[in-house]
Amino acid sequence: MSAHGAPAPLTARRGGPLSGIAEVPGDKSISHRALLLGAMAVGETRITGLLEGQDVLDTGRAMVALGAEVTGHGAGRWSVHGVGTGGFREPGGVIDCGNSGTGVRLLMGAVATHGFATTFTGDASLCSRPMGRVTEPLALFGARAVGRSGGRLPLTLVGAADPVPARYATPMPSAQVKSAVLLAGLNAPGETVVIEREATRDHTERMLAGFGAAVATEATAEGRVITLQGQPELRPQEIAVPRDPSSAAFPVCAALVVEGSDVLVPNIGLNPTRAGLFETLREMGADLTYESPREEGGEPVADLRARFSPEMRGVRVPPERAASMIDEYPILSVVAAFAEGVTDMPGTAELRVKECDRIDAMAQALGAAGVDVAEGPDWWRVTGRGPGGVRGGATAAARLDHRIAMSVLVLGLATREPMTVDDAGPISTSFPIFEPLMTGLGAQLERPAP
Numbered sequence: 001m002s003a004h005g006a007p008a009p010l011t012a013r014r015g016g017p018l019s020g021i022a023e024v025p026g027d028k029s030i031s032h033r034a035l036l037l038g039a040m041a042v043g044e045t046r047i048t049g050l051l052e053g054q055d056v057l058d059t060g061r062a063m064v065a066l067g068a069e070v071t072g073h074g075a076g077r078w079s080v081h082g083v084g085t086g087g088f089r090e091p092g093g094v095i096d097c098g099n100s101g102t103g104v105r106l107l108m109g110a111v112a113t114h115g116f117a118t119t120f121t122g123d124a125s126l127c128s129r130p131m132g133r134v135t136e137p138l139a140l141f142g143a144r145a146v147g148r149s150g151g152r153l154p155l156t157l158v159g160a161a162d163p164v165p166a167r168y169a170t171p172m173p174s175a176q177v178k179s180a181v182l183l184a185g186l187n188a189p190g191e192t193v194v195i196e197r198e199a200t201r202d203h204t205e206r207m208l209a210g211f212g213a214a215v216a217t218e219a220t221a222e223g224r225v226i227t228l229q230g231q232p233e234l235r236p237q238e239i240a241v242p243r244d245p246s247s248a249a250f251p252v253c254a255a256l257v258v259e260g261s262d263v264l265v266p267n268i269g270l271n272p273t274r275a276g277l278f279e280t281l282r283e284m285g286a287d288l289t290y291e292s293p294r295e296e297g298g299e300p301v302a303d304l305r306a307r308f309s310p311e312m313r314g315v316r317v318p319p320e321r322a323a324s325m326i327d328e329y330p331i332l333s334v335v336a337a338f339a340e341g342v343t344d345m346p347g348t349a350e351l352r353v354k355e356c357d358r359i360d361a362m363a364q365a366l367g368a369a370g371v372d373v374a375e376g377p378d379w380w381r382v383t384g385r386g387p388g389g390v391r392g393g394a395t396a397a398a399r400l401d402h403r404i405a406m407s408v409l410v411l412g413l414a415t416r417e418p419m420t421v422d423d424a425g426p427i428s429t430s431f432p433i434f435e436p437l438m439t440g441l442g443a444q445l446e447r448p449a450p
C-alpha cells in the first residue's frame with residue numbers, strides 16, 4: 001500500500017539517453033536532525049533546503065506534539081521555535097512516525113530523559129523493525145519501554161524524570177542508535193559517551209557542535225569515542241541543508257546504465273561517512289566526476305557528473321565501507337547487474353532490518369529480471385550481465401520501501417523489457433519529486449494499464 005492508500009504501480013522502460021540537470025531534494029538525515037535540534041534550542045532556528053518528504057514531515061509534526069512551533073514558509077524554508085534542552089512537554093496523543101526508522105529512533109532518544117510517557121507507532125514496515133537496539137541503551141539513562149514482542153512498535157517509552165548519563169558501545173554500526181544516545185544525553189547531567197567501532201554518519205555530532213553543545217570525537221583503538229557534556233544551552237541556528245547523496249544515487253546510477261546518458265547532479269553533500277557508493281562506482285570504472293568540490297555549512301559538497309559507462313566491472317565492496325553506503329546497496333546491485341563480472345557485498349547484515357529486508361527484496365527483483373543473485377545472512381553477490389544484457393519484463397514488490405521502489409524503476413530504464421514496481425507510493429517518504437525529476441531527464445516512466 002502506498003503512504004496515501006491504494007497501491008500506485010509504475011513502469012519504467014528503456015528509451016533514449018538521460019540528459020540534463022537533476023536537482024535532488026535536501027538530505028533526509030540532516031533534515032530530521034535540523035528539526036529536532038531546532039526544537040531543543042531556545043529561540044528560532046531557520047532552515048533552508050529541508051526535505052519535504054513524508055518522513056521528515058512526520059518528525060516535524062512530532063516536534064509540534066512535544067511543544068515546539070514548526071512553520072513552513074514554502075520551497076524548503078522552515079522555522080522552528082524551540083523549547084530549550086529538557087523543555088519538551090508530554091504529547092497529547094500517539095506519535096505516528098509513519099515509515100521512518102530515523103524519525104522514531106531519534107525521537108525516542110530525545111524524550112528518554114524527559115519525565116513523561118510517549119507512545120510511538122508507525123506503518124506496517126516500521127512496526128516490524130527492531131527497537132530494542134534503541135530502548136536498551138536508553139534504559140541506562142533510566143527510561144523504560146513497553147512494546148510488542150521483540151520490542152516492536154507500537155511502544156510506550158516512559159522517560160527518566162531524574163536521568164543519569166550513560167556510556168555505551170554500539171553493538172552494530174548504526175547512526176540512529178548513536179544519535180538516540182546522544183540526544184538522550186542532552187538532558188542528562190554530566191558526560192554521555194558513545195563508542196562506535198566503525199564510523200557511521202556523523203551529522204548529529206556536527207550539528208550538535210553547530211548548536212553550541214560541547215561534543216568531542218576521538219579516534220581510539222576501541223573505535224570512535226564521542227563525548228557529550230549534558231544540559232547545554234543550545235543556540236538557534238541558520239541551517240542550509242545540503243542535497244541528499246542517497247537521493248543523488250538514483251539519477252547518477254541511471255545515467256551510468258542508460259546508453260548515451262550525461263547528467264549533472266549539483267550541490268551534493270559528500271560527507272565521507274556518506275560517500276561510499278560514489279567511491280565504489282569509480283572503482284567499478286564508472287565515468288563519474290566531482291566538479292567544483294567545495295565546503296558549505298561545514299559539509300563537503302560537489303557537483304556530480306555521471307555519463308553512460310559501458311565498461312564497468314564487478315568489484316568486492318570492502319565490508320568496512322558498508323556504513324558509508326548502507327542505503328545505497330539496492331541501487332548498487334542494479335548497477336552491478338549491468339557490469340561485467342561479479343560484485344560481492346559482504347558485511348551487509350544491517351540491510352535485512354531496513355524498511356524491508358533489502359537483500360531479499362533486491363534478490364527477488366533482480367532474479368525476476370533475469371539476474372543471478374546469491375545471498376547469505378550478511379552478504380550477497382550479483383553476477384553482472386553486461387550493458388544491454390538484462391532481460392527485465394517483470395513486476396517487483398516495493399515492500400513499503402522507497403529505495404527498493406526507485407531501484408526497480410532505475411533497473412527498468414536499462415532492461416530489454418520494462419520493469420514495473422507494484423507501488424511507487426513509498427517514494428514520497430524521501431524523494432517526492434523522483435518521478436518528475438527522472439522524466440525531466442528523459443526517463444520513460446508510466447502508469448501501467450489497469
Ligand code: S3P
Nearest residue numbers: 029102173174175176177326327
Ligand atoms: C540514518 C541512519 C541509517 C540509515 C538511515 C538514516 C540516520 O540507519 O540507513 O536511512 O539518519 O541516522 P542505521 O542507523 O539503522 O544504520
